[in-house]
Amino acid sequence: MGNYREVQAGSKPLKREYIMVMLWFVGRAIQAAARVDKAVREEFEQLPEGFTFALGVEPHGPYMIVGKNQKGRVKYLGWKTEDQHIDLKLKIKNIEAAVLLFTFQESTAVAFTRNRLIVDGEVPYACATARILDTAEVYLLPKLIARLAVKRYPLWSFRRKYIGRTRIYFRSLLGY
């Protein structure tokens, strides 16, 4: 019986911190993009009133939540999923899969197709959300890295790309 033992595996604090930071940036960037970018605005307009979605890691988070308020404004709603009504939850199965996604070793599309995450909600909403996420990443990341994250790097006008990016960075950091 000395050959048997029980083990509680513990956690991965550094990786969790990294994911928390990335999720925070992405959430705030989506909030900003909804104001700055026409395509993202239109995607949100197609989604139902009060639509809220979350992206995060199972089983204990971290998460980021973004939703439309009654006035239709898109807001980053923090990380507490317990108190929120959430229409669509994109659950990454484990912290390692989240690290692969947020270090761009696997693009969003590849993460979906490799079953790294579960879609808890309606599929058409997941499609719209993935497009919104992609756009936010194109704004946030330099082309070299964004190309790893999205399936097709878009051809944007100078104005959209550089001025839009500056505005989104400002808004993400300042939170409006």
Add this chain to the structure above:
Amino acid sequence: MFMPDNYEFICPVKTNSGNRALEHLSFELEALSARKPLIVTDKNVTRRGLIRKMINAFKDSGVTIGIFDSIPDVPDMQLVTELSNIYRNGEHDAIVALGCGSIVDVAKVVNIAVSYNVRILRDLAGDNLIAHPLGPFVLVPTLTGNGYETSKFAFIEDLTFSSYFLMPDLVIVDSRTVKSESVQTTVATTMVALAHATEAYTGPAKNPLADTYAYAAIQYVKENLITVLKKPRDTEGLLALANAASMAGCAFSNMKPGLVHILGETISAMFHIAPGICMGILLPYGMEYTIQMNGYHAYDVLLPLSSFDEYAGTAENLKAGKAVNIMYEMQQDLYTVTGGKIPRTLEEANIPKYMVNDIAEKVFKDGAKEFGVDDYRMVLEHAWEGKPLSWV
């Protein structure tokens, strides 16, 4: 394409393979309604740091795991009873076998014991006597298998259990757990996969479903074994070989054992040589032998053994011969790349010539009556000498 008039096929094994596959384990266990797995393994695996990797894979999942790390090479029923008690007392609800060979046998038999009752275990030995699904069983193989890991078989002491319920619910092939331990084990594991897959693909019970597993297995072995031996750190190659081993077991479970398997297992038991090494020697001779047999399909294995171009460009009546030649070449390459460590003939494997007759008679006496004693003897004689049959 060959279509049999009737066939049956089942493979209840899920495969997760690749980068960071191990970290999916807690999610997959949850899907099997399991929250407290018992990991069984041996000291060799532990020594190689794989237990640490397993534990790390559970980090952040909140799951408590039990670890038993001393499965011996030749386990007995006492161990099964001991582990069943550990399983029940620890309130475990799944078994995870980390490793191959006897680790997997023990895991499977313990699974029967805890799903039924350890006291009636002996009554369940035999063919298809297990009538209900067992508890969750996950396999995390290393590259040291004997070909039975994903199969429907389990062996302990003098008992053989055979049931589809023994096949793992899930196989996790992770790049970190399938490193090459030694030339011998890598070749043995791979060649048993090649032999089983080839016999499934070319034998009388050939069907399109078993072919899907066999085809992929044969291709992976052909494309990766020699390169992995030249470059032992080739992660993708190792992953491919481990996939082949897993797939071959699935195909094999749907077939009756073939000539190469029967002869290989007998020689292995009699002379204590790894079954894969024996089957590796016998494979081209066994294949050549079946070219003349009705109901065999040696010609078809040219496709996974070569390329679309070569297969499509070869006349029908030349396909079988070409396939066999590729196998002989592979044997020669194995010998060369390993500096002569892998025998090409039974003579090189230090089997005395006068034993050939005894082997043939033993095989026939043990019940393998698909072929006659003379047939077994002929194949063995040619495999001893290293002389292709080329239709005698």
Add this chain to the structure above:
Amino acid sequence: MYLPGYYEFYSRVKMIAGHDALEKIPGALSDLHAKKPLIVTDKGVCHAGLIDIVTDAIKNSVTIGAIADDVPQDSDLQIVNRLATLYRENGCDSLIAVGGGSVMDTAKGINIVVSENTDDLMKFSGAGRLKRALKPLIVIPTTAGTGSEATLVAVIADHKRQRKMLFVSYFLVPDAAILDSRMTLSLHPVMTASTAMDALCHAIEAYTCLAKNPLSDSCALAAINLISGNLLKVMRNPGDKDGRLAMATGATLAGMAFSNSMVGMVHTLGHSVGSVCGAPHGMAMSLLLPYGLEYNMHKVDRFIAELLLPLAGSEIFTWTPKHLRAERVIEYVRQLNQGLHEATDGRHARFFKELLDRDGSPMVSKEKLSDIARAALGDGSLFYNPEELDYDDFLMVLEHAWEGVPLDRSRIKKG
């Protein structure tokens, strides 16, 4: 053989196939500890005499709980609930589905309701909502086919609320699939053609899309080989038992392939055309297939090229130079559609303009293309397509597929 960085593959369905596979059903039921099945089917299958063949094969050893033969053309929530009640009233303990995709989906839906003892199927829609095994389900396909006998999905329409519910779970995969050549002997040539092309699409998309893996690839190659090698044979001679068994096997293999590797833009657009214009599934797939291959060519040409061998055979493969093989595949598919068009007296459409309903009116009008493109944006198969598609891309492909002209590849935005 291609090895992806990570993949998952699972195909748990037991296959029992042959010219007298139905007679093995009692054994299969007994292995599953089932005694009293509810048989679920539709009127078409009944009128073709297929239910009689099934019941004759099993009635001496199995107590049939009840036979429900009123499943409509596409599976519906009301029917699922009603048949679940029938199941309970007759003390059934298992299900046997005899039919095509919608019968099989209905049976899967009934299985959820009776196994979870629920009155609200909606609760289980989506992915991963089922947590444990359902009641035994045996499936006997009568087309070759949708492949639903091997898949983990079910689509049930809620006509009252005008929506389609999608269920995805490994627990939905049937316990056994019975492929008996008798079940497709009387399949009408138009249906033979469109269901075969549906299966071919499944296999080709599984082989070229992003979740491609060695086992689904093996299944796909075998499926394409069997379907391509036998389709025109069974069109010419519908009573060819060997040919029918080969087609059935091919369709199931295609189902196994795409159940694991999913599908891409051909299905994205095909589903949308189906939901907006009611176009029949198989036909929409077959005419969109060459366009999907043209659109994705710059990303997956090497995979498309490999398909020439199982599709066209050794001779054409050997005589086609390597760098021309992928294009030859597209040409071959167009030729196949042309052959089927002729063999069905024009009923198998080669492009949307000539897709007509029973009264001879066009089913897909040019005005509807923008609605179809918009609907396509919400279809999950989009994730799996090798190249990205936005509204403009969808519209472009649809316009070409409507007109029947090859895709103008200079208009593809490459990622």
